[in-house]
Amino acid sequence: MPVIEHQQLINAPVEVCFDLARNVDIHTQTTSKTKERAVSGVTEGLLEQGDTVTREAIHFGIKQRLTAALAIGVGSLPGPGLAETNSTVSKIEEQIDGIQQQIVKMDNAINQFQMRRRF
Numbered sequence: 001m002p003v004i005e006h007q008q009l010i011n012a013p014v015e016v017c018f019d020l021a022r023n024v025d026i027h028t029q030t031t032s033k034t035k036e037r038a039v040s041g042v043t044e045g046l047l048e049q050g051d052t053v054t055r056e057a058i059h060f061g062i063k064q065r066l067t068a069a070l071a072i073g074v075g076s077l078p079g080p081g082l083a084e085t086n087s088t089v090s091k092i093e094e095q096i097d098g099i100q101q102q103i104v105k106m107d108n109a110i111n112q113f114q115m116r117r118r119f
Contacts, residue, residue: 006095021093022047022070030097033104034058059103060110
């Protein structure tokens with residue numbers, strides 16, 4: 001199974017990073033090139049424990065839908081504390097952002113290729 005590892009230092013409190021990572025509106029802004037949008041579940045604002053969001057986007061010329069649920073392992077659950085969990089969530093979101101940026105680049109390359117073929 002492929003493993004993606006990416007680290008980025010953010011000079012902000014973990015709470016700010018966590019809120020940005022679960023903000024549906026911010027996610028929509030950062031994926032505007034693929035026309036990604038929230039179509040059901042929580043479609044704006046902050047995701048809370050147990051919330052779901054279904055997003056729709058066009059990748060490689062194909063309309064796709066993805067449904068995600070927010071699950072935070074804190075409180076009485078065994079495992080890491082809140083700060084460590086928030087840090088892990090932020091790292092995962094950073095990895096996802098990096099992947100989305102690569103997808104946008106691939107979409108752009110495909111669009112340029114298709115435009116060249118038309119002429």
